[in-house]
Amino acid sequence: MKATQSESRFDPQQIERPLTTVDVVIFTVMDECLHVLLANRPDTPDEPFRGMRALPGGFVDVQKDTDLEGCARRKLLQKTGVKSPYLEQVGSWGGSKRDPRGWSATHVYFALIPPPPTHAQNRDATWFPIKGQGVTVKLAFDHAKLLEFAIQRLRNKVEYTSLPAHLLPEEFTLSDLQRMYELVLERPVEKSAFRTRIFSANLVEAIDKVRVGPNRPAQMYRLTHPNEIVFFPRTFSPRRASE
Amino acid sequence: MKATQSESRFDPQQIERPLTTVDVVIFTVMDECLHVLLANRPDTPDEPFRGMRALPGGFVDVQKDTDLEGCARRKLLQKTGVKSPYLEQVGSWGGSKRDPRGWSATHVYFALIPPPPTHAQNRDATWFPIKGQGVTVKLAFDHAKLLEFAIQRLRNKVEYTSLPAHLLPEEFTLSDLQRMYELVLERPVEKSAFRTRIFSANLVEAIDKVRVGPNRPAQMYRLTHPNEIVFFPRTFSPRRASE
DNA sequence: TGAATAGTGTCTGTTAGACACTATACT
DNA sequence: AGTATAGTGTCTAACAGACACTATTCA
Numbered sequence: 001m002k003a004t005q006s007e008s009r010f011d012p013q014q015i016e017r018p019l020t021t022v023d024v025v026i027f028t029v030m031d032e033c034l035h036v037l038l039a040n041r042p043d044t045p046d047e048p049f050r051g052m053r054a055l056p057g058g059f060v061d062v063q064k065d066t067d068l069e070g071c072a073r074r075k076l077l078q079k080t081g082v083k084s085p086y087l088e089q090v091g092s093w094g095g096s097k098r099d100p101r102g103w104s105a106t107h108v109y110f111a112l113i114p115p116p117p118t119h120a121q122n123r124d125a126t127w128f129p130i131k132g133q134g135v136t137v138k139l140a141f142d143h144a145k146l147l148e149f150a151i152q153r154l155r156n157k158v159e160y161t162s163l164p165a166h167l168l169p170e171e172f173t174l175s176d177l178q179r180m181y182e183l184v185l186e187r188p189v190e191k192s193a194f195r196t197r198i199f200s201a202n203l204v205e206a207i208d209k210v211r212v213g214p215n216r217p218a219q220m221y222r223l224t225h226p227n228e229i230v231f232f233p234r235t236f237s238p239r240r241a242s243e
Numbered sequence: 244m245k246a247t248q249s250e251s252r253f254d255p256q257q258i259e260r261p262l263t264t265v266d267v268v269i270f271t272v273m274d275e276c277l278h279v280l281l282a283n284r285p286d287t288p289d290e291p292f293r294g295m296r297a298l299p300g301g302f303v304d305v306q307k308d309t310d311l312e313g314c315a316r317r318k319l320l321q322k323t324g325v326k327s328p329y330l331e332q333v334g335s336w337g338g339s340k341r342d343p344r345g346w347s348a349t350h351v352y353f354a355l356i357p358p359p360p361t362h363a364q365n366r367d368a369t370w371f372p373i374k375g376q377g378v379t380v381k382l383a384f385d386h387a388k389l390l391e392f393a394i395q396r397l398r399n400k401v402e403y404t405s406l407p408a409h410l411l412p413e414e415f416t417l418s419d420l421q422r423m424y425e426l427v428l429e430r431p432v433e434k435s436a437f438r439t440r441i442f443s444a445n446l447v448e449a450i451d452k453v454r455v456g457p458n459r460p461a462q463m464y465r466l467t468h469p470n471e472i473v474f475f476p477r478t479f480s481p482r483r484a485s486e
Numbered sequence: 487t488g489a490a491t492a493g494t495g496t497c498t499g500t501t502a503g504a505c506a507c508t509a510t511a512c513t
Numbered sequence: 514a515g516t517a518t519a520g521t522g523t524c525t526a527a528c529a530g531a532c533a534c535t536a537t538t539c540a
Contacts, residue, residue, distance in 0.1 A: 095311065234477055
C-alpha cells in the first residue's frame with residue numbers, strides 16, 4: 001500500500017483549483033402551496049445557461065465571505081431581505097461536468113422563510129410552486145437534482161421535527177401550524193394527535209392573543225425556543241422513513 | 244433590493260478560488276471499541292500542522308477525480324484497500340481561517356468498513372479508539388470538529404438505521420449485529436426487541452451456516468440487500484433524537 | 487451437569503390514530 | 514338557529530421494553 005498524501009507534497013498555490021459556489025434553496029408557503037425562489041441566469045453571451053432559471057447562488061467571495069454559511073446568508077439577504085431564517089446545509093456536489101466553465105463544487109443550503117415573501121418578487125427572482133419532486137420549469141446546471149435533494153430533506157425532516165414552524169410568522173395558531181405540516185407532507189394530519197405531539201414536545205407557548213374570524217377564535221402561540229429545532233421521538237405516521 | 248448575481252459577471256477564470264479538499268472519516272470496530280483511522284501529516288517544513296494526526300484526505304485532483312465522491316473513494320482505497328464500503332457525505336465546511344494556506348472548503352465523508360482492518364495499519368495511518376466525542380490525540384486543522392460531527396451523525400443514524408451491519412463481515416450472527424449497535428450507541432440493547440426489529444425490517448436472511456463455539460451454535464445471516472441501508476420506523480429507545 | 491450463549495414467550499405501559507364529541511365565535 | 518372552525522375525550526391496536534423462560538452446544 002502506498003497510502004501517501006501525495007497531493008499535499010505539491011505547492012497548493014500551484015495546483016489547479018475547482019470553482020467554489022454556494023446555492024440556496026429558499027422555501028416559503030404562498031397560496032396554500034410550497035414555493036421555491038428561483039433566479040434568472042444573466043442574459044449575457046459569455047454566461048452558461050443564459051436566461052434560464054437557477055437556484056440563487058454564485059461564487060464564494062473570498063474577500064467578503066468568512067465561511068460557507070456566511071456566504072449562504074449573504075445571498076439569502078440579497079434575494080429576500082430576510083436576515084435570520086432557518087438555514088441548514090443539504091450537502092455538497094462537485095465534479096468536472098456540472099459547470100461548463102470547469103471543475104466545480106457547490107455547497108447547497110436550504111432556508112425556510114415566513115410569508116409574506118412578496119418583497120422577493122422582482123425581475124431577478126420569482127417564486128415557483130413545488131409540484132412533486134421539483135418545479136415545472138427547466139433549471140440550469142444540475143440544479144433540478146439539487147432542488148430534489150432539498151425537497152426530499154425537507155419532507156423527511158418535517159416528519160419528525162418542528163421545521164414547518166419556520167414557515168410561519170412569529171405568532172400563529174395551532175391550525176396554522178398543522179396546515180404547514182399538511183402542505184409540506186402533502187397529506188392530512190390528524191388534529192388531536194397533532195396537538196398532543198406539539199404540546200408534549202413543549203414546542204409552543206400560548207400568548208395573550210386570539211385570532212378572530214367568522215367562527216370560534218383560536219388561541220395564538222409562539223415558539224418556546226425560536227432558535228432551536230425540536231425533534232419528536234417518532235415520525236408522524238409510523239411508516240418507513242428515508243435518508 | 245439589489246439582488247444581483249454580481250460575482251458571476253466576472254470571469255470565473257479570474258476570481259480567486261478557494262482550496263478544495265476531501266476528508267474521510269473511516270470507522271471500524273476493533274477490540275470491542277469503535278475506531279477511526281488517522282493519518283500523519285507530512286513532516287516537511289513547508290507543511291502546516293507537520294507531523295500531527297489528521298483525517299485522511301487532501302486536495303481534489305481535477306485530473307483524477309470526476310466528482311467529490313470519487314475523490315473520497317480514491318482516498319479510501321489508498322488508505323485501506325477497501326473498494327466498496329458504506330460511504331456517506333457528512334457535509335462541507337469552508338472558511339478563510341481553517342487552513343493557513345488560504346480560504347479552503349473541505350467535503351467530509353464517513354465510511355464504515357468491516358474488520359479485520361489490520362491492512363490499513365502502517366506508518367502513514369493508524370487506528371485510534373473513539374472516546375466520547377472524539378479521540379485523545381490532538382488533530383490538525385479543524386478535524387476534531389469534523390470528526391465530532393461524523394461521530395454524531397453515525398450515532399444518530401444508528402438509532403434508526405441498519406448502518407452497523409456495515410461494520411461486520413458479510414456473514415454474521417444476530418448477536419454480532421447486536422454488539423455493533425451496543426458499541427456505537429454505548430448502551431445495552433434489549434435482545435428480544437432487537438431481534439423483532441431486525442426481522443420485521445427484513446434486514447437479514449438466514450444462510451445455511453452456524454457459528455460454533457463453547458455454547459449453543461448461532462444461526463448465521465447475511466444482508467438481504469447489501470447495498471441498501473434500511474430505515475426502521477422508530478428509534479431504539481423512544482427518546483429525543485438530535486440532528 | 488454446569489457454563490455459556492442462542493433464541494422465544496408473555497406481560498405491560500405508552501402512544502399514535504381514529505373519530506366523535508363539545509365549545510365559541512360570527513352572521 | 515346555523516355554520517364554521519377550535520379544541521377535547523375516549524377507545525383501540527400496535528409495539529417497545531422488561532424479563533423470564535427454554536434450547537443447544539461444549540467442557
